[in-house]
Amino acid sequence: MVTKSRVCKGEYRDSIFLMRISQQLGSLDGVQQTSVIMATDANKELLRDAGTFTDEVARAGPNDLAIVVDAVSPERAEEAISKAMEMMAEAVKERAEEAEAVYKTLDSAAGASPDSNLVLISVPGAFAAREAERALELGKHVMIFSDGVSVEDEIRLKRLGKEKGMLVMGPDCGTAIINGIGLGFANVVKRGPVGVVAASGTGAQEVASLISAGPGISHVIGTGGRDLSDEVGGITMLMGLRALAADPETETIVLISKPPSPEVAKRVLKAASEVGKPTVVNFLGGDPKIIEEAGLTPAITLEDAAAKVIALQRGGKPRSVTFSADSDEIKKTAEREYGKIQPHQRYIRGIYSGGTFCSEAMLIARDLVGDVYSNVPLKPELKLEDSNTSKEHTFVDMGEDEFTVEIGKPHPMIYHELRQKRILQEASDPETAVLLLDAVLGYGAHEDPAGALAPTLREAKKIAGKEERYLPVIASVCGTLQDPQNLTAQEKKLKDAGVVLMPSNAQAARMAALIVTRGGAWNKIVRR
């Protein structure tokens, strides 16, 4: 193996752009590992850990871009580096041809576009609060996509925003949709009367996509994952609720969050009950009683929240969904799959790109198959000793820092290599009974997630087949027909690879449980 590097002095590029280049180089023949990064101390440390540190990179600084390639030969490595240089040059050329004004600072952009009202910030976390504060000073709402912002900064910014009447979505706010415009990672949804305030990005994407197939979405306001903690106090969720209350386009509301602190839950539920618009609340894994007591409609899953708000919107009685297809069809599908597995295949292995999908699936599976181990466990004692090694029923959130920023890899919603490896690893384990997956579409996400996963899933089935095992794969795709990747086309690619497609993450988790219990979970599922 040969490591080659090239440093481009004073060449700053944003992290998403760099990830995309890195991802493309990774698919070249003979290339083992690539890093296209800004040569910050933290990134240099990652290269050192990966054993791909070079003298040239050692001399580079945080404003220098470094391309590092590990390949089977010097020629292959040089080819990859040239390809990266080409891609960068191409992007520069495209920009020049567009002849669109590009600004150096927020202030200059605001000067040129004085009636702009929202600043979307995705700079490195260490600088995000600074830009956000400036945006608020300029009287603009803020969405902070960046993570790595301290909770102290979050509180300070949200208090400042509240004082000025400005929304602060985030930090770590992955998704928002404002009047049909998707910001960050967002699906293309049908416009309609349902408003969403969500502390979870993928949670918001699932709910919005499902509602888009029904009455449609007015707005999705993201809060960031820490908003409903005691320290932050739900400032953004409360402001978001008020915004939807005052919005004439919004007739019904959905709130999504992990269970908030009791104090914050009380405040949010009280505010929601005073809005006067029918509201569905999903505190994932939380107690539905407090929601009912506030006169609001509780939902157990993301799909449940979507189904209930659709019913309320149509003036109907909200009812839970377990499976969309009829019972006989579901049982037949499950039977067809578990009829082919061996007695020693006993465990579900969930390999997730969306953190909320992983949590939701664990909550469902826990009640149907028992304990689920994870890197993001429901109980501390169920934490995997080693996140790279599954134990019994294991659901892994591959979007966690340990699989992304900490090892210098992009998020699994845009980069599939680590997930592909993990899928093959689980396929080799004779105890694996079912693989359970998600795929997320929309702006920001990978341009063809099903296309990236399908060959791996075929390979996984082949690996199991060589050892006389059959490997069921269950998946759900979060997205809409209007998304750039197109929901139907993505689902077809997975179906063609032998995957059992379910219409929601919750239904996929139930199907996996049904298969692993050889149909035994059926009574528990229908009783719920």
Next chain:
Amino acid sequence: MTVELLRKPKIINVGARNFHDSLKAQGADSVHVDWRPPAGGDREMVALLDKLKKI
């Protein structure tokens, strides 16, 4: 203050160019800031400059 935002978002995108491109593809009103780390990424220097600006 949010009424105007929900009626018509006009966006300044600071950071990832990809988000600006997605906004444009959706027909949104967006301008892009080609952000670079201030003071060469030296955080102490940035804090100092910010302090000076406020005086």
